[in-house]
Amino acid sequence: MAALLDYNSSSENYYASLIQGQRFAVIPELLLDSGEILDSCPIAYKTWGRLNETRDNVLVICHALTGSSDISDWWSPLLGRGKAFDPAHFFIFCANVLGSPYGSASPLTTNPRTGRPYASEFPQTTVRDDVRAHKYVLDALGVRSVAAVIGGSMGGMTTLEWPLCTEQGYVKSIIPIATAADHSAWGISWAEAQRQCIYSDPKFDDGYYEPRPEGQPSAGLAAARMVAMLTYRSCVSFDARFGRKPQRQQKSRPVQDPPLDLPRTDVPVATATPTQTSTAKERSERQSWAARRDPSFSAQGYLHYQGQKFIQRFDANCYLHITNKMDAHDVTLGRVQADEENGDGDSALRRVLAVAPPGALVVSVETDALFLPEQQERLAACLPNATLAMLKSSDGHDGFLLEFEQLGTLILEKLRRDLPQFYGSVDNDTAWLEDHAMQPGGDSLTGEVESW
Template identity: 50%
Template sequence: MTGRDDAEDRVRSLAPENARPSGDETDCIMTQIGVGARQGTPPQTPFTDLIPNQNIAIVSQFRLTSGVLLTDVPLAYRTWGKLNDEGTNCMVICHALTGSADVEDWWGPLVGPGLVFDPTRYFIFCANALGSPYGSASPVSINPKTGKKWGPEFPSTTMRDDVNLQKILLDHFAVRTVSVVIGGSMGGMTCLEWPLCTPPGYVLNIVPIATCPRHSAWGISWGEAQRQSIYSDPKYCDGYYEQDDPPAIGLAAARMAALLTYRSRDSFESRFGRKQVLPKPSSSSSTTNPNSNGTAAKPSTQREQLIEKATLEALTAHNDGHRLQSQAVTSSPQPLPSQEQSPPVEDSDIYAIKAPCQIFSAQSYLRYQGDKFVGRFDANCYIHLTRKLDSHDVDHGREGGPALLKIPPGALVVAINSDGLFTLVEQQELANSIPDARLVVVESTDGHDGFLLEFEQINRHVLLHLRQRLPHLYGFAGRPADNEGLAAEPVPSVESKLLKPSLCSEADGGSITDW
């Protein structure tokens, strides 16, 4: 059986309209979310509906690098453009840690005619990584052997598993060669694995952005701190929580910690400084205390009222940002002796009510992002994916010398100058280790997230590189790859921000005070 025939037998999916069909598809099923899946499609997770216009292919069986055999494996994906008759104009895009298959959601300004992700030139393919909640097999998907959600029992996966699974689908679409693989952060790790997990000559070019050949101790440590935030939530229950009652507080805290690694000190300082926002009214600011029978106990003196109000405000200020704070103080102040006179208000400085506690806009932003994240992601999936990051090492288990030497020459390595998670030094080492690779540095004050924010620079650097590496796809066939005329061709400008609200991108900041 050929690899092509094997792919036909293993994949049950209809090729999207803009892909050239391959082989007999009479027994295929289409599972396009929101269009009405046919009988036999996998149960949708609570998160698949968040991604519009995606498809889900079902791979009958797939063996992970760990040796575990999965059956009826869902693989969510989106495509743009049309595969040419030769099957040689495929562009693969790999998403980051909490991204999805919808490139338009997080790299939207880069998608369009004349831009770096040009559907008039490429058949663009992006699949959801294993372990992510957005449609592919993950802790929130159903274990076909039990009929129940995988939860914490979902087996560990690696970037190599993602490449091997996605190639089955590309074989199904009759893709013969991949012109270029592009990815940032975790997607950059997957990008590095594509030419190493596929036959020589299958992947022609790669563009890893803000990534590394092996996850550093720094990155591993941040991932551990984030997982511990989730583990410490009482609702985590070893991962056996109900979907409608997840460890939201722990997951939000993990997201806040992660955001600090994605940005930089300077970006926070310039955006927030010491600006403050007004705190929202809290139900814990009540000035009365419940008796055991549920009725309010009214303080008998003015002094008691002042003491109680000060006590409650101190409690509220101390627990600001803690979502489990008490709704009220459980015990009333001890009654004063009847002979004691209440002092005049102006003499009660010790009980004076201070101004509401300070809420800095930086705090509000983190809380907003934590709450937003809880609504779109799953805690078990987050744990799974951060462990996938930890496992990343292109040399692990490979023989025959450094793996990076086997990557096709001429890669473009893109670094962010202020990246504190995948540092500029790491990018320089990566570029120096890949044959004939070239390093470009994106100038940004936004740290690691610059790869999701600096649309203009990303578009220019990568587009110019692709014109030189793939001139036949840009009408430059017959011209030398180093011809200065290629660089002189105008590069279309891109929007500096997302044109619609984004689910996954940090470019959509939302209201930083909406918490």
């Protein structure tokens, strides 16, 4: 059982302070899939609405790779009165995963055995560990069962694991979005390219850097984010938005301090040794390359913007940890016999998913190049009596974070059809609106709606 706290147990974590209004719980001992134990394991979470008398009107929302517990920051158009996530009818819960920089146990957390941050010594966790940890918090909150679990991308992985890691019937409905039964070789390879960007930054120092924006390997993390953006969007969306437009003038709003160096588009030029004198030609060549450091095209400028924004709000060790967590995702791992592993993969997957609640809604994005629509088709075919819905979007994988109207309609229709008992009564207390109002488009910390 987790102990609910009335204070921030991660006060030393700079990044946790970026998420407003979080609550905290501590699990005395959390046994991980790896066999290691996290002592005094903190979990940061947010809730909206109230539990009903039967304590079963619960929506669990699972965030994506770099998301947070604050749904109002990244899925704000889906949260509110009359919307998909309606606090007048549901008790809505979202917690940061293990390894997140935003307050749950992570490389930023102080190791109670050493008194120092775990850094790269933080034990690797899995999606299943996240479910078990968050279930402890729900138990402490008095939740008896969950009406629905909903999440996209890595959050979709977590959504699939909820009914598999809890007693059958505890979860009544699931909506996995833009996700897969396991992380593909394609996804693993993109993640590895991003990790190598971080490892190659000298400031990484094997993970023992100052865990703040100004101390971390900012160039490597920014480059990793740039690579990631190419997997989150699509060729069509980039060409339509940027084409070959020149780099636009920067807006007049001040740049956040501290100024952090980003990787450049230049080619290294050998510098003169102390015993050499640079020739005019060498100086000219260096000046020529220096002039090419800044982006020439709008598409380049956009990637630099994304890198700069990211290093201000995410930690490199945490990024490494969570991408490794995603790579390890496989709902059949340890749940099938050896003969099944060598046989029909879909047959084994169908047997594992047979305990999931029937009638799952699987959502795909038509232009997703990271989690291909074929992967959601496979899920829909293997989940009992599931249906598949397609989001029409040119924005690729990030369509599930941008196509709010389509997605909200799908989720709301699903919840009203499957859970009509929760729409019969209304909690008219709207005090939650004061603290959880929708964020304007350009002010999101972790969402993909941007003002650039």
